[in-house]
Amino acid sequence: MFKKKHIFGHLPHKRNKLFKISLYTLIFLFFTYSFSCIIFHQISLDKNLRAYQKLDNFTPDLIAVFTGHSGRIPLALKMAQKYPQARIFITGVNRNNTLEKLLEPFDLELRPKLMDIDYWARNTVENGISTIRMLRKNPTLKNVLIISHDYHLMRINLIMDKLNAGNEDYKINFIGRETNYSNLRNLKILSKEIIKLIRTHLLFLFWSPS
Numbered sequence: 001m002f003k004k005k006h007i008f009g010h011l012p013h014k015r016n017k018l019f020k021i022s023l024y025t026l027i028f029l030f031f032t033y034s035f036s037c038i039i040f041h042q043i044s045l046d047k048n049l050r051a052y053q054k055l056d057n058f059t060p061d062l063i064a065v066f067t068g069h070s071g072r073i074p075l076a077l078k079m080a081q082k083y084p085q086a087r088i089f090i091t092g093v094n095r096n097n098t099l100e101k102l103l104e105p106f107d108l109e110l111r112p113k114l115m116d117i118d119y120w121a122r123n124t125v126e127n128g129i130s131t132i133r134m135l136r137k138n139p140t141l142k143n144v145l146i147i148s149h150d151y152h153l154m155r156i157n158l159i160m161d162k163l164n165a166g167n168e169d170y171k172i173n174f175i176g177r178e179t180n181y182s183n184l185r186n187l188k189i190l191s192k193e194i195i196k197l198i199r200t201h202l203l204f205l206f207w208s209p210s
Helices: 004-008 011-057 072-082 099-103 124-137 150-163 184-206
Strands: 062-066 087-091 115-118 143-149 171-177
Touching: 011 150, 011 171, 011 184, 062 072, 062 124, 072 087, 072 143, 072 171, 087 124, 099 115, 115 124, 124 143, 124 150, 124 184, 143 150, 150 171, 150 184
Parallel strands: 062 087, 062 143, 087 115, 143 171
Antiparallel strands: none
16 A cells, blocks of 8 residues: 555645746736736827827817816816817716816816716716717717826727727817826726726627617
8 A cells, every 4th residue: 555655745845836836927927917017108108198299280179078087177177278169078977066066176267168067977988988979969079189097098099999980070089197107096097907908808899889
């Protein structure tokens, strides 16, 4: 018969080997994900820079704000001063908020006359759907400037391309509020955005918006 030590003698060695493989796998995944975050951040900055450059030859009829994190509405109001003819559309507003509440912190002189808010949207895809609905209800609105944060632009671009596929009536541009990534909270947001981008790609593999 086999003795115990012959049966179990190699278990500690196997455990150590398994532990090392797991550790190396975790380290590899950590550095791969961290590198992905850096690349994603750089692409976001480049996309934002290109968007600002395009504004020299772009006059928006509609400025759409995809709500989420703070700072987007002030940026929209700033852009509205540059394009006073543009209508403002704030999508994804909490039902407890009114237009007055949203604009209360801002100078009255900065508030555009034509403003609309949307309570229906609960995520970025629905922000995009609400914006397309707004455009369809207002045929004179053709040029759209979408405002969010820099890390958000890649996903918004993907969504709007999908929702607006085959329709050349609308010209859509994007600008994002710059994010300070020395802040730990913002780094977490950036890392989550990569996961959301992957999920959005998967969503559009199985769902084709009409």
